[in-house]
Amino acid sequence: GAVVSQHPSWVICKSGTSVKIECRSLDFQATTMFWYRQFPKQSLMLMATSNEGSKATYEQGVEKDKFLINHASLTLSTLTVTSAHPEDSSFYICSASSVSGGESYEQYFGPGTRLTVT
Amino acid sequence: GESVGLHLPTLSVQEGDNSIINCAYSNSASDYFIWYKQESGKGPQFIIDIRSNMDKRQGQRVTVLLNKTVKHLSLQIAATQPGDSAVYFCAENIRGDYKLSFGAGTTVTVRA
Numbered sequence: 001g002a003v004v005s006q007h008p009s010w011v012i013c014k015s016g017t018s019v020k021i022e023c024r025s026l027d028f029q030a031t032t033m034f035w036y037r038q039f040p041k042q043s044l045m046l047m048a049t050s051n052e053g054s055k056a057t058y059e060q061g062v063e064k065d066k067f068l069i070n071h072a073s074l075t076l077s078t079l080t081v082t083s084a085h086p087e088d089s090s091f092y093i094c095s096a097s098s099v100s101g102g103e104s105y106e107q108y109f110g111p112g113t114r115l116t117v118t
Numbered sequence: 119g120e121s122v123g124l125h126l127p128t129l130s131v132q133e134g135d136n137s138i139i140n141c142a143y144s145n146s147a148s149d150y151f152i153w154y155k156q157e158s159g160k161g162p163q164f165i166i167d168i169r170s171n172m173d174k175r176q177g178q179r180v181t182v183l184l185n186k187t188v189k190h191l192s193l194q195i196a197a198t199q200p201g202d203s204a205v206y207f208c209a210e211n212i213r214g215d216y217k218l219s220f221g222a223g224t225t226v227t228v229r230a
Contacts, residue, residue: 004161006161032216034217034218042222042223043207043220043221043222043223044162044207044220045220046217046218046219049216049217091159093161093162095161095218097216106152106164106167107218108164109154109161109162109163109164110161111160111161112159112160112161114159
């Protein structure tokens with residue numbers, strides 16, 4: 001159980017275009033989803049937290065108008081990189097969680113999406 | 119077994135030996151800790167977790183130790199196998215804050 005998928009697994013786009021990445025929880029309802037970015041040989045950096053039906057909360061330094069997040073259902077969140085530039089090339093990873101009672105909880109990670117902007 | 123000092127990014131271990139990966143955390147309010155394994159080009163994979171009311175937890179071939187006094191976390195892998203080669207991250211979570219904060223990661227390479 002607790003499987004999270006991402007689509008696409010990799011994408012190449014031209015500078016100035018937009019790219020949408022999907023994150024789905026396949027066998028549970030995710031009240032909260034997270035989007036991370038990981039550059040080569042670095043750790044995961046949280047970009048934003050999204051709760052179903054509400055606006056995403058972005059981490060400091062992350063441009064909300066550039067990285068659009070939509071969490072329209074309990075099983076799907078999307079990240080759209082708008083007007084992508086080569087510096088946006090990275091490994092984007094989502095995670096999903098089902099939170100209750102304010103307790104600490106586990107996040108289930110997707111397989112990641114490799115974005116290359118040319 | 120071999121151990122790595124805090125913040126060292128790599129660990130090379132002989133197949134069959136035990137591995138010890140260390141992690142320091144900074145927030146004394148953190149109450150939940152997780153170790154993840156990440157293979158090249160893949161997302162993090164849950165290994166084991168521990169809550170702050172415990173100081174040791176064991177899984178299959180893995181043990182996590184938590185020392186809250188010095189804010190130190192370690193992952194021990196018994197009888198390390200080639201399939202254990204990966205980057206290992208510790209992550210911490212503060213009660214009531216659903217976010218995870220990841221450490222820098224340690225790359226483990228298993229020598230045949």
